[in-house]
Amino acid sequence: MSARSLVVVSAGLSQPSSTRLLADRLTTATVERLSGFGVETSVEVVELRDLGHDIINNLITGFPSPKLSAAVESLTAADGLIAVTPIFTASYSGLFKSFFDVVDPSALTDLPVLIGATGGTERHSLALDYAMRPLFTYLHSVVVPTSVYAASSDWGTGADGGTGALPDRMSRAAGELAALVRDSERSSRVIDPFALPAGFSPVGGYGAQ
Template identity: 55%
Template sequence: MTTRTVAVVTAGLGQPSSTRLLADRLAAAAARELGPSTSIRVIELRDHAHDIVNAMLTGFPSPALREVIGAVTGADALVAVTPIFNATFSGLFKSFFDVLEPGSLDAKPTVIAATGGSARHSLALEHAMRPMFAYLRAAVTPTAVFAASEDWAGGADAGSDLDARIGRVARELAAALDGRTATAAPDPYDDPVPFEQMLAAGRPA
């Protein structure tokens, strides 16, 4: 069985960070959908910040950064997660993708995700991140995932809506890798209880 690799790039600045937490949950969902032969590589950009800046200034990545770039460009799929600062992706996140060689993400199945203080920042996924990855010619999944502070209000495992979005994007990623159509989660409103039946249930016996 061929091992498929997923590179997870996370640009959180703190340790721990909600950005890394979202990245880990996306990685776990992708691994479940893709099966046991999946290899996940998580890359914390904060660990390579100085090398990224040096590569932008000199045009030459260090050996450590070159290995990270190779892991991203050589992976079968990419999950890219950034915090939202001033209505867009972080400078560290953008700088990393700026040092990639042109064409290195061509047609790569890619999930985009972000974290922010409130849900109103979620549009950054569509007005900033998706256009950037379109320019890089990555094959971005239809669903993007945003996690606001309220999604973590009940702890790391909270947020059924967030879970649903993560599950949906994981299915889309698996479908992109397998060349099949993603199957949607069952809609609880597809088979409603008839109104007459609800009225009958409310009548006294």
């Protein structure tokens, strides 16, 4: 079986970041599951905090920087995606949404995606289902059934494994993603991540603003 590529998008703003921590735990669990399937996996992490200026400039000018272009090309050629964002005002962060706005809407078709989010309290967990899942459904990605939300209390006192049901949710979600990535045929596709001017649509969307 050929190797698989996994891209991890983390939209955490602080350093260290609980968002990145969750992304790392999900990545480790997924790679372990793929290894159990006999699949070798390469991982690339995209830290959106390092691409903030590039993303905004691209939305304004329509032209990606080399650094942003490389991140988008890696994403659109990947066999699987782990996407994790902090929840701000009951939804994903603006930086998270802006990054996916610069990707051609058809470039993530059939991409297996595991969605995760972090927040201060458990009451924001529904944002995964009413905000994040519809975003990737619109992009025609294949979102795994189990999403993972981690509140501050889930990490307990030692930030390594998580407490309560969090490790179980991470394990279940990682297993679902690994199964899809194992069977992915996206590596054989030829994808142009900038088939349209980044973030613009010929009818409606940014082009009409």
